[in-house]
Amino acid sequence: METRRVVFIGVGGQGNLLASRLLGEASLFKGIPAVVSEIHGMAQRGGIVESAVLMGDATSPIVSNGEADVLIGFEPLETLRALGKCNRETVVITNTHPLPPFNVSVGQGTYPPLEEIMALIRSKAKKVISLDGNKLAAEAGNPLSLNMVMLGALIGSGAIPIGPDDMKEVISTSTKKAFLESNLKAFDLGLESAQ
Amino acid sequence: MHKLLSQDSGKEMVLLGNEAIARGALEAGVSFATCYPGTPSSEIPEQFFAISRETDLYFEYSTNEKVALEVGAAAAISGLRTMVTMKHVGLNVAADPLMTLAYVGVKGGMVIINADDPSLFSSQNEQDNRYYARLSTLPMLEPTSTQEMKDMTVAAIAISEELELPVIIRTTTRLNHIRGHVTLGELRPVKAKDTFQKNPFHFVCVPAVSRNLHKLLLEKYDRALEESENSQYNQIIGDGKWGIVANGVSFNYVSDAVSDLGISDKVSTLRVGFSWPIPKGLCARFLRHVDKVLVVEELEPVNENDLKAIAQENGITIPIKGKGVGGLSRLFEYDPGMVRKAIAEYFGIDYQAPEGLDLSDLPELPGRPPNLCAGCPHRATFYAVKEAYGADAINPTDIGCYTLGLLPPISMADMVICMGSSVSSSCGFSRATDQAVVSFIGDSTFFHSGITGLINAVHNNHKFTLVILDNGTTAMTGHQPHPGVDTGPMGVELTQISLEELVRGCGVKDVHVVSPFKLKKTIESVRAAKEFDGVSVIISKEFCPLFARATGQQKKVRPFHIDQNRCKNHRVCINKLACPAMYLEGERVEINRDLCIGCTVCAQVCPENAILPLKE
Structure with a gap:
């Protein structure tokens, strides 16, 4: 299978490592070779967390600049910052809910207006799917289910060869039972908004 | 049952590289494992810590990598299959035993996992530890995938027993932290105990013995070369x-x-x-x-x-x-x-790299540096020490979360090169300059390699204050225990070493145990320590809030808010503490109640007493 390179970018605490792990599990479920790459350590300290999933025959665990097929940004500023991973064909899926860095919150540096961030992303990438992931997660009944919303949007975009039923099967077997209902609802809301 | 204990040979699983290594150890019949945690190796011992509670596997978090390797060496010499794990700079600490253990060799297979960190994702250097194989004359294996991380571990144990030498597996961060499909092999039964066969003229490395052992090592090297020539790898x-x-x-x-x-x-x-x-x-x-x-x-x-x-x-x-x-x-x-x-x-191939996006016209974006967590006790300690010592004192620091004290507005880190260097470099700074010296070290790092420096400081009559940030865990690498931890809540009963008694035992006469969330008292203690003519130690004791939450030891959380009628916008809170629970709403400071854990530190620094607990 032709390699699909998916880059996840988020901020510590947003759960993008779980999302990339579940995509890796879903690939196994579908019999597609996959390798997931994570960098640990900053997740609990408000830093940027990047992970990648390479599906198909490639054995390299990381994605070079300009080579992502899909970029999933859990935070709009971080999506913009990570555009270096993209080319004109890259599908960019981004949450539109800003999470200003702490240094901005205390008045050091300015967080660009959301409209400006989105306009820049749209002017660079050809296909952009944007959604208020936090709002959808809250609607699903659990603010922490943002990662499920974003996974839903990824599957909904049709950019990778995994269908909603397979992904939901993996979510059902690999996430905590207590959150299953809200996770699946969040996934569906993300899915619908990207279709 | 732990997922790595699956008896389902042939089953395919998605495993983290480090999990694959741990599974490989179980498939190789490893019954004895030691480590000091360090990114990117830490998830290997995490598996062992859990698995050791369900099986006959013996596992310990050793005080440092040298200790881990020596503990493991005795097990392997006694005949047990052994694994010792560490990050690349950890092998520097363990280099002393490594070099002569190579002479002595092993009986039970021994694998040393050495995790290098190219790009320095979380290390102080990016040294290439392939040189250690050459320096020690020990065989080295380098995997390329999660499957190989498991399979090579099994192979390494076999090679180790055949050559009677420890075998080093060298990984890099990218391999430790990838997840990939792994087909499981069979779990091997473990031999939990064996008998040490005395042979002092082999195991006691006096010169006359070691001269022979060096010859023996070179003979083993020739056999290792043959294995390498024929290896499937x-x-x-x-x-x-x-x-x-x-x-x-x-x-x-x-x-x-x-x-x-x-x-x-x-x-x-x-x-x-x-x-x-x-x-x-x-x-x-x-x-x-x-x-x-x-x-x-x-x-x-x-x-x-x-x-x-x-x-x-x-x-x-x-x-x-x-x-x-x-x-x-x-x-x-x-x-x-x-x-x-x-x-x-x-x-000379005609090749055009894929064209990336032209981002040259992007405006400058604000950075997102990592930060101490909301309610982190280190923040309070840093504040108190700065109040007492001023901003001009030299602040040698050490390796842990508190290295983030480097960043403004805390800005209390002047030098760190390796584990334990805070203490010993304080000795040097206090002699070589007339500047005041107050240094920081975490509890786990102090046990790892701060003790000898502290004894040196007392013995040689140096003058500085050492602040031991005692948060009850090894926070940076994922909350592993260390000798000062009460491991009861983690489900293991180990003997807890008192930091205070230890510090006094090192000869320190001026010791203050403080609770950093009581700012006023902490500042007073630091002032007293500053006045002491000699080595003084502050033990600043408060749980890492993440660890406390994870182990059910967290006190009731009562978040604070800012009474906007009282607040006169001095911004002492936000400018000096930089707690991520605080943010600006327009020109006013607010507290995010979901992030605030009610540590009360900001309330204590507010000149208007405008920060108050939220009413329930």
């Missing part, structure tokens, strides 16, 4: 005239590049997986077959230099290059695009 793929040599994760980049560039028929790739001893015969055959060679290896030109030497010995004069071709340098990790480009350039 050293392979030539393809039979083209363009030669490429690669190890570890670089091999993946090379394989993908050869396929992407459509040059499989033109290339021969030598994959070096049993990388020390380097298979000289295989390398010579490879060099004779190809017209020119590109060596792709992250960090130092280790294989490149070896190949040049092998070429010279065999009278082969073809070009051999690595560092300096394309973007291949001694710095940082490689990536697929970089390797593709270097191969195209070296062999």
